[in-house]
Structures are given as C-alpha cells and as structure tokens.
Amino acid sequence: MGLNILVIGSGGREHVICQKFLQSPLVDQVFCAKGNAGMTKDGIQIVDIAEDDHAALIAFAKGQQIDWSFIGPEVPLLNGIVDDFAAAGLKAFGPKKAAAMIEGSKDFAKEIMTKYQIPTGAYQTFFDFEKAKAYVEKMGAPIVIKADGLAAGKGVVVALTIEEAIAALKDMLEDNKFGASGAKVVVEEFLAGEEFSLLAFVRNQEVYPMVIAQDHKRAYDNDLGPNTGGMGAYAPVPQIPEAMVTEAIEKILKPAAAGLLAEGRDFTGILYAGLIATEAGPKVIEFNARFGDPETQVVLQRLESDLAKIISDLLEGKVPEISWQKTGYSLGVVVAADGYPGEYQKGQVIPEFSEGNVYYAGVAEEDGRLVTNGGRVYLVEASGATLKEAQTKVYQILDKADTAGTFYRHDIGAKAIQK
Incomplete structure (x- = not known):
C-alpha cells in the first residue's frame, strides 16, 4: 500500500x-x-x-x-x-502555532531578528496613531507601513511620501481597515534593492534551502497598481549572485531556525524568507511559515527529488535527499478576475488549455465547465532553457486563450531578461 x-x-x-x-x-x-x-x-x-x-x-x-x-x-x-x-x-x-508566529506577527518577527542579529530594516512598533505619525514625520519618506497581523498579502504599504504613510497609518490604526491585524503597526525603514524569495525545508535547526524565486506583487504591468497576493513568479533569479544566496542561508535562514528553537518555538515546515538584495547584503522584508503563492508553482518545477519522500523523511527524523535542476528556468503568470484586488465578478467561463502547466485557485464548476470564483483564478507555467524562452512560451499560451473577464501582467520576468 x-x-x-x-x-x-x-x-x-x-x-x-x-x-x-x-x-x-x-x-x-x-x-x-x-x-x-x-x-x-x-x-x-x-x-x-x-x-x-x-x-x-x-x-x-x-x-x-x-x-x-x-x-x-x-x-x-x-x-x-x-x-x-x-x-x-x-x-x-x-510549524506549530508558536513557531508560525514568525508570520503571524510582524512585531514578533522583528524581535526575533533583532535578538538573533538577522539583517533587516530598522523599525518601530506602534498602537497609537499620533505617536506613529510623529515617528514617520521624523524619519521621512519613503517608508514602509505594515499591519502587524495577517492581511492576505495586502497589509503592507510602501509609502513614497509622508502623506501616503500617514494615510496608511490612519487606515490601520484609526479606521480599522484590517481589523485586529492592523491594531498594531510596524513602521519600517525602506530598503532599496531587488527582492527575491528564499524558501527552505526546515526541521528544528536543520535548513534545506530551495531554488530562489522572484514574485511580482503589483497588479499591473511595470509594477503599477495596488499590491496583490502575487501576479506571477519565476525561478531561479539570474541577477541575484550565488554569494548573496549563500549569505542569506548562513545569516538569515539558519539563525532564524536556530533562534526559534532557542525560544522553545521549534519550527518544522517550510520557512519562507522574503529578502531584498541591498548594497550591504541580503536583508529580511518578511518571514512566512509556509510555501509562497505563486512562487511554489515555479520553484517546485525545479525539484528533481521526490517531494513526498522529502516530507516523509523530515517527519521521520531522517536526512532527506534533495536535488534541484541546474539548468533552465520556470516562469508562471497569474490570471486574475477583472477588478482584483478590489471588487470582481464571478462566473466567467475559463478556457481549456492543452499546453503548459495550469494551476487552479479561484475556480468553481458549473455545467461541467470551470468558471471564475475568486480574485486570482489560475496560473500558467512553462519552463525553458532561458528565462526568455520560458516567458515566451507562457505568453504564447495566454495570448491565444479567450481570457475575457480576466487580466494578467504582460511583463513577468521582463526586468531580469533586460539585464
């Protein structure tokens, strides 16, 4: 059996x-x-x-x-x-609840990073609007405002002006936009550089890193529009040097796993570090306690080992064998309902695909056909020898399809291809 x-x-x-x-x-x-x-x-x-x-x-x-x-x-x-x-x-x-708090509270995550000397942006935490406003006015813009708790990827505002920062503070602390998640906010230094996602299988202090990926958070082309849960991703990320990734594993992932263990919050599961490649090395933007979406859809294409065997071995205390594809790229584009991340319609018929890998999310079945039933509806993924080849394949598939009632970005991976 x-x-x-x-x-x-x-x-x-x-x-x-x-x-x-x-x-x-x-x-x-x-x-x-x-x-x-x-x-x-x-x-x-x-x-x-x-x-x-x-x-x-x-x-x-x-x-x-x-x-x-x-x-x-x-x-x-x-x-x-x-x-x-x-x-x-x-x-x-x-992870158990105590360990998952590294994602559940931005303030807790910052405390762990401070205590265990994990590189991240300077920050302060506030419950009070006036105090937070005074801090923003002192620090200036750009500056980052984060709801402390979970907000489905939408509780982060990168404010380019002081006015924008104060409006975000008002939304969270006074107008209760994110409910209890935003009753406490973290105001953080803006870090300049290229973002990347580094995930790892973790068991206590053992860390088994995955291939890095880059997510695209903004809704529209050229990184315009509101933040979403992610509009596409690719892996690996050619413009991030191998030395930067090694440094991130040694200075961020391993100390985070060891720190949680030392706090009596031993972590077994997937640890996700959202990182930024700064001139001073990699720094943490956020930690998640699980696989990212849409990064998983491209990262797991690169896994040559048996994922079920890896998880079984980790649960049984064995050392897993994990190997990754050394050549080529994987790229995925999210198709979302018109209006997402705001109000959107449901019930639009989804086309049938004969090529690429299609991963479904916000869908339902009506009369034997799939229809839209959520904000992010599905992702189309393809792999290629080069990032450009993978990108071309995905867009050829999407551009041929009838995507009425939905939209997608046309520039996933474009910045890396231009470099």
Missing part, C-alpha cells in the same frame, strides 16, 4: 504540491481539503471540508487512514492545526 496524503488548502500552491505528491511512486492517493474543482483534472481528490474545521479534518484523516497531512496556507497554521493534529495522534507537516 502506498501513502495516503491529505493536503489542506485550496489554491494554486496546493494544486502544485498535490501534483508533485501524485508523481511519487510512494503515493497511493492525494486528498485536498477544501481544494478546488480544477484540481480534479490532475487526479487529486477534493474533500469538502473547510481548512478551519479542525475536528472534521482530523476525523477525515483518521477515517481515510491518512499517513500524514501537509498544511498549505498560513491561517490554519496560526489557528494551531498542527498542534491539534499532534494532540489527535496524527502527523502533519508544518
């Missing part, structure tokens, strides 16, 4: 994770709760249980004799799902 695996989550990130698990000869069945209708095209069995219904998920895992579960999104991690599974005698891959 092969492994029975349960993946928790419903987006493109979970789609590619499930797909990789199904490619393993060790795996029998992969279930995804709640999953989405697009996943069934790849033989993933979707389960209609919400990610916050821990009792129902535990009952399902026991009933289906699930060998272990993989937690995709941050919300269940911060709701303590790994703790609850462990209490029920079930294995789950992901």
